Amino acid sequence: MIDKLRTADRRRVGILNSVGDRWQALPRWQKAVGVVALLVFLYHLPYLGKLPGGLMIPGLNNLRTDSIEGGNNWAGVLFVCAIYVLVAIGLNVVVGLAGLLDLGYIGFFAIGAYSVALFGSVNSPVVKWIQQEFDLPPTWAVTWGICLLLAIVLTMISGVILGWPTLRLRGDYLAIVTLGFGEIIRIVARNATGVTNGPVGISAIPGPEGPPSADNKVFGLIDAKPWYWLAITFVLLMVVLVRRLEHSRVGRAWLAVREDEDAAAVMGVYPFKFKLWAFAMGAALGGLSGFLFGSRNAFIDPTQFNANLSILFVAMVVVGGSGNMIGVSLGAVLLAYLPERFRDFADYRWLVFGLAMVLVMILRPQGLIPSRRRARELKDRAAEAEEAPAHV
C-alpha cells in the first residue's frame, strides 16, 4: 500500500518537474503571456463561474464556497486565502530559506493587527490618550496608510528583539522559545487592559477609507471583493520582492546557513546577521498580513491569535513544501479553502492537518511541491542513513 503510494507520488513529482522544466524552456514572450493570464485569473477569481446576466457555469460554480448550504461569502474566503498566502510566504523566508523553525509567527501577525487597531481606531486607549494629550478632536486617529508603515516597522523591530537573544540557539530550542514568544504576545494583549482593551478587544478598526461604516464606497464591511483585490495585490508585490531577495546575496547566504551553519561561517557568511535579517523580513510579512486581517475584520481580540493558529501556519509551510514559494502558497490555500468548501469537515480541520503533517513528513519530508534543492538535500541524508545504519 505504502509502496504504491510512493510510486504514485514519485510519478506526480516527475510530472510537476517536467512541467517546471518546460516552463523554464519557454521563450520570453510566451512566459509573459502566461504570467498575464495568471494575473487575469487571480483578479477574476471572485467572479469564478459567474456569467453576465446572472447565469452560472455549473462545474466552476461548484468550487465556490457559497455554492453549498450555509457556505461563506466566496470573496471573503478568497481574502482569507490571500492573507494566509502572505503569511506562508513570510514564514517560508524564516523556515524554508533560513531553516529556523519559528512556532511563534502568530506573534508578528498579532502585532501587525494590533498596530492598525491601536493607532487607527478611535476606540483604542492609545488613540484616546493621544487625543487627550494633544487636544485633538475625538474623531482623530492615525491614517490607515501610516498604520501600514507602523505595522511593518513595529513587526520588524519585534523580529529583531526576539531574534537578538534567541537566534544563538539552534533548532529545537529556537522553536520552543518562539512558541513561548507567541504566547507572551497573546497574554500581554489580554492582560494589558489599559493599552489593548484586554479581552474586550478593539472595534472600529479602519480600512483604506477610514473606520468601517456602511457608507464606505469601496472598502466597506459587506462587499469583500475589493479587500481581496487589495490583498492579492500585496501578495503579488511581496512575491516579487521575496523572489528578488531569494536570488540575491542575502538569499544565497540564507540557504548556506540552512544547509550547514558552521561551513557557512567558515566561508565568511556571518550566520547571525543573516538569520536576524530573515527573522526581520519574515516578521514584516507576518505583520503585513496581520495588518490586512485586522483592517478587514474591523474587530480584534486576543483569542484570535492563539498558538494553534501559529502551528497551523507552520503546517501549511511544511505540508506545501518548505523552501518553495509555489508550494507554501498551495499549502496556505488548501488550509484556508478546504474547511470552507467542505463544511462537514471543518470541525476536523485540525485533526486532518495534524495527520497531514505526520504523513507528509514521513512519506515526503520535502512537502507536496518540493523545492528541488531541498529534495536533493534530504535524499543525501537518506543515502547516508543507508551507508551507516548504526546511526540513531
Next chain:
Amino acid sequence: MHFDELIGHFGQHTVDGLSKGAIYALIALGYTLVYGVLRLINFAHSEVFMVGTFAVLILWNQLGVENNPPIGQAILLLVLGLVVAAAASGGTALALERIAYRPLRRKNAPPLIFLITAIGLSLVFVELFGQVLPKLFGSMLPDVFGRPRQIIGMPTIIQQETLFTIGNTAITNIQLIVFVSAVVMMALLDWFINRTRYGRGVRAVAQNPETAALMGVNQERVIMLIFVIGGIMAGAAALLWSMRFGFTQNSIGFVLGLKAFTAAVLGGIGNLRGALLGGLFLGIVEVYGATLFASNWEDVIAFVVLIVVLMFRPTGLLGESLGRARA
C-alpha cells in the same frame, strides 16, 4: 508589585510552589530522558500527560466515584488511577515513538522534521480528545465526552485539609501527598537508571550509541524503554494533577508541557536530578512571580524564565549529563 504580600506569606508561597513544581518535575522527566538519549525534544510529550488525565477521569467516571469516598476506598482509587494513567500514558508515548519518530530515524531525517511530526501528532491527540471521541462516545460516557472542548471537573477523592501549620504556613494533605510521591517516583527512577542493568543500557546509548550497539545494547529496546518510562512518569503526574486540581481539558497539555520543558531546560535537559531541581525551582518562581505581579501573568513568567535561562545558561543549572553519569 505586592512585595508585602510575598514577604508576609513567604513560607506559604514556597510550599505552594513546591507542590506545583513537583508535578512539572515529573512531566519534565519525559523530556529529559528522551533528550538525553535521542538529542530530540519530544514535543508531543505534553499530550502523553493529557491522555493520562483523561484515563484517570474515565476510570473514576466509569466506577461511579462519589466525592469524598471513605479512606480505604480512596487509597484503592488512587492506586488504580496510577496504574491506569501510567498504562495509558506509557502506551501513548510508545505509540508516539512508533508513529512519529521511528520511521524518521530510519531515514536519518534532520532534527526539525522530528519536531514537525511531533507537533502534528500532538494536534491529532488534542483533536481526538476534543472532537472525535466526544462524537463517537458522547452518549456512552455521558460526563466525560459529552461536552467537547470544555473544562471537565473530576470527583474529589481526597478532601483538601490543613495537616499542620508552621508559623503562618499551612501545609495541606494534598500538597504533601503530591510532593512526597513525586520525590519518591524520582528517587525510584534515579535508582533505576543508575543502578540497574536496563539503566546501564540507557546510559550507554546516551553516551555513545554506536559503541553501545557494538557492546550488544539493543538500541531500539532502549529507546522504547525511555519512552515508556517517560510516559509512566507523565501518567503519575496526571494522577497527581487530577487529585490536586480536579479538572482536565483536551488542551491542558500545551501550557503545562511548555512549563515542564522549561523545567527540564532549567535543570539541564538530559539530567534527571536537574529535572527535579528545575521543576521545583520553576514552581516556586512562578508562585512568587504571580504574587508579585498578578496571577494572570503567571504563564508569561514561565516563558520569560525559559528565554533568560537559554540565553545565559543553555545547559541549565546542572548541565546535560544522562550519559556522563557515574557508571
